[in-house]
């Protein structure tokens with residue numbers, strides 16, 4: 001096997017520094033600001049920094065695209081067991097989810113891995129604003145999700161600003 005240098009030693013060194021000055025050891029389990037932030041996993045977005053969140057503040061649920069269908073399990077746990085009462089959905093400009101279709105990715109998996117991924121909805125999208133509206137709508141319509149405020153934004157990776165999405 002070709003030798004690939006692991007990131008792990010760097011993580012362990014960084015964590016030693018973090019833990020050395022750690023002061024958040026007595027936070028309660030439920031998020032203090034009672035909010036779920038559903039956001040794309042894109043490496044350029046730092047939800048804590050861009051929204052002013054601290055440890056203990058929020059449930060940040062991340063997945064490819066920040067898609068609601070992929071987050072339902074966590075949303076129900078957060079609302080039913082940990083008291084969150086608001087949801088903020090954040091998708092972003094230049095999202096990778098705009099660059100492929102589900103059928104293209106399924107074909108690639110079939111070719112490269114010789115496996116079938118037909119049972120997975122990859123939830124790619126072609127219209128960024130509409131993807132936010134669709135996810136708000138999916139959450140609002142789902143009877144397992146509480147009837148609470150849900151706000152959608154598009155984060156601009158060029159400016160660092162969030163822009164509200166309204167129907």
Ligand SMILES: [Zn+2]
Nearest residue numbers: 040042095096
């Ligand atoms: Zn993205």
